[in-house]
Amino acid sequence: MRDDADRWPAPSPADAMVLNGKAVSLRRVVPARQVLVSGERTAALTLVDLPRAAGWPEEAGDPPHALSLRRDRILVIDGPAMTAGWCADLGLAVSDVTCGLAVFEVTGPAAMTLLATGTEIALSEPSASVLRLWHGFEVMICRLAGDRFRIHTGAGRAEALWQTACAQARLLETPAP
Amino acid sequence: MTGRRLGKGGLIDRGRPLSFRFDGREIQGFAGDTLASALVASGVGVVARSFKYHRPRGLWANWAEDPNALFDVALDGVTRPNVHGATTVLEDGMELRSVNAWPSVRRDLKAGLDLFHRFLPAGFYYKAFMWPDWHLFEPSIRRMAGMGRVEPGEPGTPALNRHDRCDLLVVGGGLAGLTAARAAAEAGQDVVLVEDHPVAGGALHGFGGTVDGLTGAEWAAAQIAAIRAAGGRVMCATTATGIYDHRLVTLVTAAPFAQAPRLCRMRADRIVLATGAVDRPLVFDGNDRPGVMSPFAALDLLGRQAVLVGSRIALLHPQPEPVAARLEAAGASVSIHDPAAERLRVKGRKAVTGLCVAGCRHGCDTILAAAGSTPLVNLWCHAGGKLDWVEASFVPGEGPEGLSVIGAARGTSDDDAIREEARQAALGAALPPRGRPASGLLPNPLRGRAWVDLQNDVTTDDIALAARENFTSVEHLKRYTTLGMGTDQGRNSNVNGLALMAQHLGRTVPEVGTTKFRPPYVPVPLELYGGTRTGALNHAPKRLVLEPQHRALDAALGEYGGWLRPAWYARTEHAGRADEAVAREVLRTRQVAGILDASPLGKIEVMGPDAGAFLNFVYYNTMATLEPGRVRYGFMLTERGAVYDDGVLARLGPDHFVVSCSSSHVVGVMQHLEAWRQDGHDPDRIHVHDATQAWATVTVTGPRARDIVSDLGVGVDLRACAFPHMAIREGRFRSAPARVSRVSFTGELSFEISVPLDRARILWSAALAVGAPMGSGPLGMEALSILRAEKGFVIIGQDTTGDTMPHDLGFAGPRDRKTEPYVGDHGLQMEVARDPDRLQLVGLQVLDHAPKLARGAHLVRGAASGRPVSEGYVTSSYDSPTLLRPIALALLARGHTRMGEAVTVWHMGELRTARVVPACAIDPEGGRMNA
Structure with missing residues (x-):
């Protein structure tokens, strides 16, 4: 039996997850609703009343918006309230994961560079899916507009991802050798 | 060697003098110096001691291929071991300590080892220290081996890692690379040029002269300005250390002392390698003495740091004229000798005093000796490129798509031809036919002590010994003699070593072959790869909201x-x-x-009209009869029938299930479900969400x-x-x-x-x-x-x-009665699944107030004969506070048929006895949980 309580510092409170820098700023945001919808794409967009699901690097705009995870799955942020479970009329599966995904907003002139510290990503390299591995974390990276981006990750990974992002942001603030 | 700084020229800033110490001696250099150039400029000839024989060593080369100048360096309270002197930029206040020498590099007590060199050939420790036990000698040998000293407790610094991409990556900022990068940038391509020196220009600095009417430095600066003006990017002090699949190139940008370099993982549509060539050492008697160095290094020191390495120079080179002219213009007296002459021998011990050619002595203070050029093809080989043997050199042959080699790295030496190659490569056009590279010399087995690998003290005698002892495979040769295993990774020594082996075996060099080139091209600190994933961020666990x-x-x-x-x-x-x-x-x-x-318990939602049938297929247990509002325990199996996960399945509604799997198996179970969903099922009628x-x-x-x-x-x-x-x-x-x-x-x-x-x-x-x-x-x-x-x-x-199957745990029912197909069905019907000796789950009870059993202890038979054979092992063991006695679970061969039997438990040589009992030790009827 081993006690590792002191090996892992206590996690940061969500409202303290703010880092403002010249090159890049980070903060945690809490969407009102996040819902996974699986099934045929047109039917899913009809259900959530949104025109499209953004891939990479399409600008999703401020929520409500939908992100394309794979050909038969979208994540709807701040969309309409929906009943979880199987929607037989449209043949869609719906799960509310509002609390299951932590969301971080990344802004600033070096925001893209920060994203590129953890994954092979470029505005010139489109992808139909926003799913990626970032520094080993399973995430969704979406572009709201310009140099405003969001990273969604599993709630249990929020602390590790936050610390990683902060460490990278601090390195970006130091001048290149 | 009597190096001195010239009053003018070079890329150093004479207005910024820097002070540092070497083995306690105060020395001055200038901004723009490396550690090595500052030492040579101040007349220091011996910079290190060799690895095995502790022979005095001077600088051989002026960049990454130098095998000798390694130092422990301290600055502002931070010490780093094995700092490469020829590539590390000098900083004010540095304290350099020579490695592998005590008390100092000039007077090293272990230099006496060289007197016993006849008893210390390659692999001597494999033979001399086997009796009575290698481990008796190992601590002493470990203490004597190695180079720098690591200061314990010194933290590393996090390294920035980032990804990037470009249309064209040009590696090397000499004549070829700059020409290619400029042509591509001006053609509208997204170009990145990387140059490992702080200042681009390559060999132009060393050889002097002009290009397009400009000096080498002026021309290089003009090309960089043009590249940037056309939208290209230039990364100086950046080394391409490896090429990986799909043209991923790792670029390492040097940082000031004790700071982590930065790593860029560059994905390029095309790559042009203009990595140049280095001098191949000439193998002759005493060629490791301080003062014997690469001719190109002498020119490079002259061009970059305004250092003239000697005043009376003996030159041994297949094409000596340009080198001699440049050095004479700088003020040295140069005598040219035939590098192919027999009985070459160095005079002097800690400094060169002369060169003997066929018994005739020529006075000199420096010997510049090369047998030809070695194209730098390491990166080419990382990418899977083949090599051709042409004019005693390995040059690039067939290669992968999207990768081309130009300039000296291709064996091209004419400037006009190099620039034409560069322009063609920049635009992705076919390269002009390769001309024949300048001819080089290969070594012969000879008398005397001649060095093939300076860093690892490998001599021609060691190669001969390896051949005699049948270590003739090139990979065995490398490992037996340590040839090419130093920081230069064989850039200096490989061709000479291979050529000697070829002669011993009566084969050609291509028949002997080359060793495998692997990244990194130059040594890099481990912190580079770790990035920020250290401490609490190294394999960070998931965190609970509570x-x-x-x-x-x-x-x-x-x-x-x-x-x-x-x-x-x-x-x-x-x-x-x-x-x-x-x-x-x-x-x-x-x-x-x-x-x-x-x-953390899994909460995987499975939805859709076919979800019930799908889960009945995925689970071992019958799930088709599970009613809404009910929960059932079950196993998921591998196709071979082994238990992969256990958990419960809850049915919330006709088309809505929740899989509550083990906390640690959530990701795996998700993948398991997704894989089977897409195989043999209609994926539009089943969807799986991880809502854990x-x-x-x-x-x-x-x-x-x-x-x-x-x-x-x-x-x-x-x-x-x-x-x-x-x-x-x-x-x-x-x-x-x-x-x-x-x-x-x-x-x-x-x-x-x-x-x-x-x-x-x-x-x-x-x-x-x-x-x-x-x-x-x-x-x-x-x-x-x-x-x-x-x-x-x-x-x-x-x-x-x-290998455990559900019936080993007491769940045999579905195997015998479930009629629908399920994952693992076939595996459970195989002969191995019905082996009567399978390990089965049982409980163990110790006897007579004995302490609990050790987890992992073996259950054995035949202990009395002194040769115990394992029949299983203890999987869980605790002191039960409820029962006030130890309890244990175990996997035991035929365990279910052995209830009540006394078994022998072996652990760390100790034998104990325990009784086989049912695994459930409390409330076997289940009255408590059904209450």
Whole structure:
């Protein structure tokens, strides 16, 4: 039996997850609703009343918006309230994961560079899916507009991802050798 | 060598003098110097001692290929070992300490080893120290081996890692690289040029002269300006250290001393390698003496740092004229000698005093000697490029698509031809036919001590010895003699070593072959690869939303299944007596109730009209008959029939199921389900969502669990008649949905309450507050492990092997009766599945108040004969606070048929006896959990 309580510092409170820098700023945001919808794409967009699901690097705009995870799955942020479970009329599966995904907003002139510290990503390299591995974390990276981006990750990974992002942001603030 | 600084020229800033110390001696250099150039400029000839014989060594080359100038360097209280002197930029206040020498590099006590060199050939330690035991000698040899000294406790610094991409990556900023990069940039391509020196220009600095009417430095600066003006990027002080699949190139940008370099992973559509060539050492008697160096290094020192390496120079080179002219113009007197002459020998010990050619002595203070050029083809080979043997050099042959080599690295030496190649490569056009590279010389086996690998002290005699002892494969030659295993990775020594081996074997060099070139091209610190993933960010566990509450209860925390979870509570109160804390939690749960944070339990939702049939196929147990509102325990198997996961399946509605798998198997089970969903099923009629992290689960378990949960107000009828064991109900908790299920991992009456994560803290606090007056309290993972073991419940992976099948655990029913196909069905019908000697789960009871068994201890037969044979092992073992005796679970051959039998337990040479009993040690009828 081993006690590792002191090996892992206590996690940061969500409202303290703010880092403002010249090159890049980070903060945690809490969407009102996040819902996974699986099934045929047109039917899913009809259900959530949104025109499209953004891939990479399409600008999703401020929520409500939908992100394309794979050909038969979208994540709807701040969309309409929906009943979880199987929607037989449209043949869609719906799960509310509002609390299951932590969301971080990344802004600033070096925001893209920060994203590129953890994954092979470029505005010139489109992808139909926003799913990626970032520094080993399973995430969704979406572009709201310009140099405003969001990273969604599993709630249990929020602390590790936050610390990683902060460490990278601090390195970006130091001048290149 | 009598190096000195010239009054003008070079790329150094004479207005910025820098002071440093070398083995205690105060020396001055200038901004723009490397450690090595500053030492040579101040007349230091001996910079290091050799690895094995401790012979004095001077600088051989002026960049990464130099094998000699390694130092331990300290600055501002930070020390770094084995700093490469020829590539490290000098900083003010540095303290250099020579490696492999004591007390100083000039007077090294271990230099006496060289007197015994006849007894220390390649691989001598394999022969001399085998009797009576290598380990007797190993500590002494380890102390003597190695180079720099690591200062313990010095932290590294995090390195920035980033990804990038470009249309064209040009590696090398000499004549070829700059020409190619400019042509591509001006053609509109997204170009990145990387140059490992701080200042681009390559060999132009060393050879002097003009290009397009400009000096080398001016021309290089003009090209860089043009590249940038056309939108290209130039990264100086950046080394391409490796090429990987799909044209991924690692670029390492040097940082000031003791700071981590930066790593860029560049994905390029095309790559042009203009990496140049280095001098190949000439192998002759005494060629390792300080003062014998690469002719190109002498020119490079002259061009970059304005250092003239000697005043009386003997030159041995196949094409000596340009070198001689440049050095004479700088003020040296140069005598040219035939490098192919027989009986070449160096005079002098710590400094060159002369060169003997065929018995005739020529006075000199420096010998510049090269047998030709070695194209730098390492990166080409990383990418899978082949090599051709042309004019005694390996040059690029067939190669992968999107990669081309130009300039000296291709064997091209004419400037006009190089620029034409560069322009063609920049535009992706076919390169002009390669001309024949300048001819080089190959070494001959000779008398005397001639060095092939300076860094690892490999001589021509060592190559001959390896050939005699039949280490003739090129890879065996490398490992037996350590040829090419130093920081230069064989750039200096490989061709000479291979040529000597070829002569010993009577083969050609291509028949001997080359060793495999692997990244990194130059040594890089490990912190480069780690990036920021150090300390708490190295394999960071997932964190519970209730962690602050657990810390407030003074929980000891540990990693369980990838999550940081409470191991036990009140750790301060029970400091040093964690067993007491755990026992208290066990008894509290058995007598009243324990409250467990079970949030990591899997909550994978499977939905759709075919979900039921799909889950019946994926599970070993029959799930087709599971009614809405009910829960069933089951196994998921591998195709071979081995148990992969156990857990419960809940049916919320006709088309809606929740798979509650083990906490540590959530990702794997998701992949398992997705794989089978897309294989043999209509994926439009089944969808799988992982909602594990969206829900928190608080489990209330114990005789008073119903009383506690009823006070929480979850909107569910909790009476046993309305809510039996293995059922699930959907209720509400504080206006949020709540899923309440009756499943038990402790053997007690249990309610698992799952709520959205943002309600977890309220639920947890309420459960503790309601239960406290009754005597309940929090339950940690260690107590949970004991509770489940008392009941005989298994943990997959701990109480099972990768071969355990469900009938080994007592679940044979579905194998014999389930008629529909399921994953693992075929495996369970195989002969191995019906082997009567299979390891089966049993309980073990120790005899007569003996202490608990060791986990992992073997159950053996034949111990009396002195040759025990294992029949299984102990998988779990605890002191049971409930039963006041030790309990254990084990996997034992034919275990189910051996109840009551006494078995012998072997652990670390000690033999004990235990009795085989049923795995379930408490409440076998299940009355408590069905209450």
